[in-house]
Amino acid sequence: MKPDVKICGLKSEEAVDRAVARGATHIGFIFFPKSPRNIEPALAGELADRARGRAKIVAVTVDADTDDLDEIVDQLKPDILQLHGSESPERVLTLKALYGLPVIKAFSVRDAGDLQRIDPYIGIADRFLFDAKPPRGSDLPGGNGVSFDWRLLQSLDGSIDYMLSGGLDKDNVGSALALTKARAIDVSSGVESAPGVKDAGMIDAFFDAVEKAGVNQPLSMES
Numbered sequence: 492m493k494p495d496v497k498i499c500g501l502k503s504e505e506a507v508d509r510a511v512a513r514g515a516t517h518i519g520f521i522f523f524p525k526s527p528r529n530i531e532p533a534l535a536g537e538l539a540d541r542a543r544g545r546a547k548i549v550a551v552t553v554d555a556d557t558d559d560l561d562e563i564v565d566q567l568k569p570d571i572l573q574l575h576g577s578e579s580p581e582r583v584l585t586l587k588a589l590y591g592l593p594v595i596k597a598f599s600v601r602d603a604g605d606l607q608r609i610d611p612y613i614g615i616a617d618r619f620l621f622d623a624k625p626p627r628g629s630d631l632p633g634g635n636g637v638s639f640d641w642r643l644l645q646s647l648d649g650s651i652d653y654m655l656s657g658g659l660d661k662d663n664v665g666s667a668l669a670l671t672k673a674r675a676i677d678v679s680s681g682v683e684s685a686p687g688v689k690d691a692g693m694i695d696a697f698f699d700a701v702e703k704a705g706v707n708q709p710l711s712m713e714s
């Protein structure tokens with residue numbers, strides 16, 4: 492079965508079109524001013540319109556306040572909110588109720604203890620996203636192009652729905668899928684030629700690698 496594939500941090504028509512043409516199930520837009528992938532809500536909305544109905548539109552925010560979220564939701568009209576900060580379970584519930592949208596809650600992972608942090612969110616977040624801890628000195632909670640030890644996910648209860656993220660690229664995504672049997676994967680830097688610049692050829696190569704992994708190593712999950 493094919494995994495869900497989210498291409499995150501899109502900023503150009505070409506990248507949106509290529510991601511969707513290659514079968515991205517999700518496309519992400521970053522609303523975080525320090526990121527090279529930061530995008531204005533109005534432009535994100537225009538880009539999202541090219542993909543609407545074919546891929547889920549994901550708004551990625553970091554401990555955003557409701558003024559900012561109001562504008563993002565109004566302009567982007569996302570299908571999903573990805574909360575990539577330290578939002579509490581109560582905050583997740585509040586935002587789900589306020590906007591009527593499902594939530595992907597992101598967690599950074601270095602060791603097994605980090606996975607226990609999801610416990611209070613089970614039954615609250617609709618999906619988890621496991622990313623690597625930012626490297627020392629990084630201002631970004633995500634999009635750092637670094638991986639964590641994927642074997643940690645083998646101990647997770649199979650009922651936990653998650654996206655595997657962090658440092659994936661065409662060369663390692665096959666191993667990541669084989670090791671974790673993840674039902675969903677997420678990539679940003681691994682399909683960029685420079686920070687914030689998506690590359691259509693690298694998007695192609697990433698999907699080629701995912702397809703090859705599916706042939707070589709059948710996955711045990713639903714798409």
Ligand SMILES: O=C(O)c1ccccc1NCC(=O)[C@H](O)[C@H](O)COP(=O)(O)O
Nearest residue numbers: 499526633634635636657658678679680
């Ligand atoms: O990508 C960013 O710049 C970013 C900034 C602030 C919060 C989240 C961000 N990205 C979230 C994602 O979902 C990325 O795809 C994820 O962190 C993986 O990135 P990468 O390791 O570069 O593939």
